[in-house]
Amino acid sequence: MIEDFLDPEFFSSIARLTTPILLAALGGLICHRAGVFNIALEGFILLGAFMAVLGSYIGDSAFWGALSAILGGIFLALVFSEFHLRRRGDPIVVSIAINLLGLGLSTYLLRSIFDVSGVFSHPNIHKLPTINWPFLDSLWLLDLIFNDQSILFYLAILSVIAFHYFLKYHKIGLWIRVAGENQEALRSSGSNPVQVKFLALLICGIFCGLAGAQLSISNVGLFVENMSAGRGWIAVVVVLLCAGRPIPLFFLIILFGVVDSLSLRIQGLGLPQQITEMMPYIVSILVLVFASFRRFRFSSKTHL
């Protein structure tokens, strides 16, 4: 029974399932710390996923795919900034609109450029490279979990550490934190909080775009309509739960990755697909409940 669950595929799929949520959550984290209530991660990821396929198909290489995914994320981040930062729209409303925009644009462009609906796959879509670390080859569990993963997986892990130090010690990281905690203090020190928030949104766009790229041109080599399937919302939940701290965020997301991976295993044992696909959302709710009982407070500065 246990062996059915914990086969090699279980361990190697954890990274694959974790990376998109981790990348998106890192983007959301920066926004959270900068005091931008961004719950449009879902739309960012979806457009990123589509743009990755588009870039990879047209540019004939995975590099162009990743680049165009980043551009897709940045585009929506610019839209967010224009309507939230400059025109002072309510962030929740802007987020709802951008989620719809991401869904609408990705499906519309899929149908008008490639003339297909539902799924687009083509041999011209190149997948992101994976990296093999020879020294891991003999350490079987570490080998399964960490070796031969997509390049974005290693980028995501490095980013967790980088974000931790960036927010703690770097000047711009400090600005971002202050923008979230006390805008006036930032203004009186001579920096413009709007610019800092803009920067945070751009970083968020880049990371969510990459999250989309991981979904479409790394996990699989195709685009499916609405393929983000709620992962952006899980990222939002995780960011709220860890109050914008990168290290707890990382471990929470590993938990989600393990649950995701387990439910894929259970599906193999005959449980219907719909029930296993539901698991991450049920776990999100349970974790939120558990966290509030632990008096694990959400940061209360960022809303509206």
Added chain:
Amino acid sequence: MSKINKTKTAGIVIETLATFLSISLIIFFLLYLADANFSEAIRGFIKSSIGGRKNAYLFTTFSKMALITGMAIAALIAFRAGLFNIGGEGQLVVGGLVSAFVGLSVADFGLYGILLALASGMAAGAIWALLSGFLTIYMGVPLLVGSLLLNYPARYISSYLVSHPFRDVNSGLPQTFLLPKSVWLPYFQGTRLDVGIILIFLVYLFILVISQKTKYGYYSKCMGISFSFAKISGLPTKKIVFETLALSGAIAGLVGSIAVLGIHHRFTDGMLVQPLYAWTGIIAALMVNLNLWGIPLAGFFFAAISTGAAGMERIAQVPKEIATIIQAIIILFVVGKLGSLGSASISSGESDHD
């Protein structure tokens, strides 16, 4: 003084024109991307949103309008009380699902069967909304996130039920059996428009009355302006939260029932999720700045966009998702004029009892 007013008016006119122009430019750009014939596309849009033989398309727009207006009312009453219930989709789905099941089993009761199916759809929607309220009040889960997350279980459970245990195997699609004709909502004479729009109109009148004339309406508006103020003033905030969510969920459930009993006559997997009824309703409510009087117009407007886009797809091969993009763009352009949505502290995760 008058001079200032004049420049202000001019400013508003210019701004409106600029907004209109930008939206049109974006639409033309999208049409260009889809390689469409502009005049054909626009003629197709207009013809199939309000035209058609014997106004057939106009009636389609009306039946869509009923659903979108219903979802807009459901969103509006929650938002106005400061409760970000963005789980309308889940409430809609469970409402439709339950009334499909009830409808299948009460075929012999005629009108009472219809009423029973509608009522059980409403109850199911209300229960689903109350679940998110329960998570918020007793479990400390922010309503914004909690209500949204509950959309997914609703979607997946309904998908499971209609693709396995309750599937009409012969139909080839994941859907329930066709409802017997005795529980279909009646059509208006000589049209394909069902009476669901009248039910939604009654709901609209009901909400108008309770929000203008009752203590509950007044309290819920107070709570929307400031949750802490309502609490300190001794209003029964917990009760208002549950009442509002139950009402909002019941309306969403009713919309699901109308879609099942009046339009599709069965529950098909994804039929209430794919057209984004819940999100369009939220957008419609936001566009009129949560003003109840503007809701029917906004509902008609977005219904016309969506049927028009479907016609554009038929006639000029423009993907109908252009409707979603247009909705998103419109709301983005008006959002700056709306101002903040109130304090809504329990919705977005700020704790008020520390």
